[in-house]
Amino acid sequence: MEIEGYPKTQTLKDGTRVTIRPLGPRDEVALKEFFLALPEEDRLFLREDVTRPEVVEGFIRSLGDDTVFPLVADHEGRIVGDATLHRTRHGWSTHVGQIRVVVARDFQHRGLGTALARCLVRHAIGIGLDKLVAEVVDNQNAAKRAFEKLGFVKEAVLKGHVRDIHGVKRDLVLLANDCSHIWETMESLVSDFSPTLGG
Amino acid sequence: MAKTEIRIGGLGGQGVILSGIIIGKAAAIYDGKHSTLIQAFGPEARGSACSAQVTVSDAPIGYPYVKNPDILVVMSRDAFVQFAPTLKDNGLLLYEEELVEPSGLPAGVRAYGVPATRFAEELGRRLVLNIVMVGFFAGVTGLLSYSAMEKAVLASVPRGTEDLNLRAFKRGYEHGQALVARA
Numbered sequence: 001m002e003i004e005g006y007p008k009t010q011t012l013k014d015g016t017r018v019t020i021r022p023l024g025p026r027d028e029v030a031l032k033e034f035f036l037a038l039p040e041e042d043r044l045f046l047r048e049d050v051t052r053p054e055v056v057e058g059f060i061r062s063l064g065d066d067t068v069f070p071l072v073a074d075h076e077g078r079i080v081g082d083a084t085l086h087r088t089r090h091g092w093s094t095h096v097g098q099i100r101v102v103v104a105r106d107f108q109h110r111g112l113g114t115a116l117a118r119c120l121v122r123h124a125i126g127i128g129l130d131k132l133v134a135e136v137v138d139n140q141n142a143a144k145r146a147f148e149k150l151g152f153v154k155e156a157v158l159k160g161h162v163r164d165i166h167g168v169k170r171d172l173v174l175l176a177n178d179c180s181h182i183w184e185t186m187e188s189l190v191s192d193f194s195p196t197l198g199g
Numbered sequence: 200m201a202k203t204e205i206r207i208g209g210l211g212g213q214g215v216i217l218s219g220i221i222i223g224k225a226a227a228i229y230d231g232k233h234s235t236l237i238q239a240f241g242p243e244a245r246g247s248a249c250s251a252q253v254t255v256s257d258a259p260i261g262y263p264y265v266k267n268p269d270i271l272v273v274m275s276r277d278a279f280v281q282f283a284p285t286l287k288d289n290g291l292l293l294y295e296e297e298l299v300e301p302s303g304l305p306a307g308v309r310a311y312g313v314p315a316t317r318f319a320e321e322l323g324r325r326l327v328l329n330i331v332m333v334g335f336f337a338g339v340t341g342l343l344s345y346s347a348m349e350k351a352v353l354a355s356v357p358r359g360t361e362d363l364n365l366r367a368f369k370r371g372y373e374h375g376q377a378l379v380a381r382a
Contacts (some may be wrong), residue, residue, distance in 0.1 A: 004366070034334045126362030128323025185357035186326055192213030 008119075010073070012110040018080060020119055021147040024069035025060055027079065031072070032056045034079040039105055041165045045137060046102065069123055073103075073112055083116035085124055094129040095180075101143070114146040121177065123148050130180040137162055138171040152177040202256040203342060206268040206285070207332075208278025209295075211249045214329025215274065219251030221333050221351045222343070226255040228354075229347035235263035248277055255342060272336055273299055274315070274328070287297070293336055293375075310380050311339050318370050327367035334368035338375020345372065355375070 007021035023031070035043070035050035062068060066188055067089055073081030083101040099120045103113045114170050117134070124132050134152060136143045152175040161172035205222065209215040216238045226234040237252040252265035271286045273279045274295045286292060289307035296312030304310060313335040321329035330352060338350040349368065356364040 005362075029244070063302075118349060125359050126323070128363060158253065179359065182357055182359040183324065183326065186360050189355075189357065190217050190326060190329055192211040192214065192216050 003123075006071075007074075010112070010115045012107075012112055012115075014110055016075065016110065018107075018112065019074040020071055020081075020116065021073050021074060023059070023082075024062065025063060027072060028060045030074075030077070030079045031059065031082065034072075034082060036105060037104065038102065042105065044165055045140075045162065047100075056156060069120070069127075071116060071119055073107070073116060077108070080107040081112050081116050083120055085120045087124075087127075087129065097124045097129040097132050099124075099132055099134045099147075101134075109142060113143060114149060117146060117150055121179075125179050125182060128183070130178070130183065132177040132179065134175045134177075136173050136175060137164070138173055142177070145174065147175045147177075150177065151179070152161065200265050202254060202260065204265040205253040205255065205270045205272065205345075206250060206265050206269045206282055206301075207253065207272040207274075208250040208282050209274030209279070209329075211247050213249070213274045214326075215249045216251050217355060218272070218329045218333050218336075219253045219349070221330075221355050222253050222255070222336065224355060225343045225347040225351035228285040229350045230343050231237065232257055232343075233260050235260050237263050237265070240348070246280065248275075250282070251276065270336075270340060270342075272332060274332060277298065291340065293332070293339060295332065309382075311335075311375065311382075313371060315371065318374070319367060322365055322367055322370065323382070327364055330364045330367040331371035334371025334373075336371075338372035338377075339379055 003022050007019045009017055010020050011017050032053060035056060043155060050056060067087050069085040071083045081103045086098045094110045099112050099117055100152040101116050121132060134147050154173055156175040158172040160169035162170050164170055207218050219236050223234040223236045226232040233256045235254045239250050249280050250269045254260050254263055254265060267285050267287050269287055270291045271282055272293045276299050283304060286305050286308055288305050292301060292308055292310040294301055294312050295315045297314050297316060301310050315328045315331040316325060318331045319325050337345060352368050353361055353366055
């Protein structure tokens with residue numbers, strides 16, 4: 001998948017450089033390895049059982065589907081982060097995108113999650129979405145902070161909605177970023193209205 | 200370069216004036232030329248006739264009004280009907296091909312169409328149809344450098360919308376270049 005602006009090099013907080021690029025058909029093996037290496041604790045919060053090979057094969061097969069924009073972070077040939085922007089083409093939420101980011105344990109707390117999320121936010125605005133949402137568990141403080149840095153705010157809390165690895169029920173926090181104001185500015189720019197002339 | 204007179208016409212809300220501003224900015228700020236802009240509105244802010252007159256020249260411009268344009272850019276049928284007769288012989292018409300069907304053009308006029316609204320919708324926002332049109336203008340006319348036009352687009356659109364606007368510009372530009380190469 002060729003997307004303008006990618007691949008791009010991202011320097012992390014500790015100076016490590018990773019390449020952020022769209023997921024490609026050749027990434028199947030590396031992506032399987034990435035998901036298999038995730039601790040169970042991290043995998044528990046993913047929507048699908050990514051340890052099953054057919055799930056990852058499904059991700060690869062769906063490349064080119066314009067409802068999913070998948071990015072990976074590549075460090076020396078190893079996938080160390082996976083981020084996707086999901087949208088629907090039908091129904092009442094075609095203006096909303098959902099962002100999901102997963103980072104390898106040894107690359108967490110180094111700014112990679114924020115960098116991946118930033119790329120997705122930029123892409124989402126670029127394709128005209130009005131609102132972005134992301135789900136985090138109440139104790140995922142680093143993830144919450146990363147999204148907040150990108151303009152997300154807490155919009156809803158689903159009490160006891162997820163169960164962690166120890167069976168403890170936790171709240172699921174829905175973070176949202178309303179980027180419609182950006183387009184409102186553009187709309188006023190193209191309104192061809194002048195308060196002093198003819199309006 | 201001789202003085203080039205341009206008129207852009209369309210409906211209020213299509214970004215007619217912003218298109219004129221971008222072309223003028225590209226000429227005067229980023230391409231080292233002189234440029235003037237006159238904007239005119241219909242009786243209502245939206246949905247009515249709206250036009251911009253842009254002059255681009257290497258020399259200072261003494262008279263900014265455009266009566267008979269060298270280049271006419273139209274984004275609505277009404278604008279075509281109103282302004283096409285004023286186009287100079289051997290002038291250039293650029294039109295939104297799904298909204299305008301050119302006919303009865305002055306002698307020697309070259310006409311190129313672009314489905315700017317459809318392109319803009321495919322890119323994600325109908326709002327950027329004027330930027331597609333600006334790109335198309337750049338691609339067909341070659342009047343101003345690609346880099347100057349691109350910088351002017353970037354300097355004129357709201358922060359955060361640059362990516363989509365640049366893609367819109369490029370889409371229009373490439374379509375224009377392809378048509379010219381085929382002609």
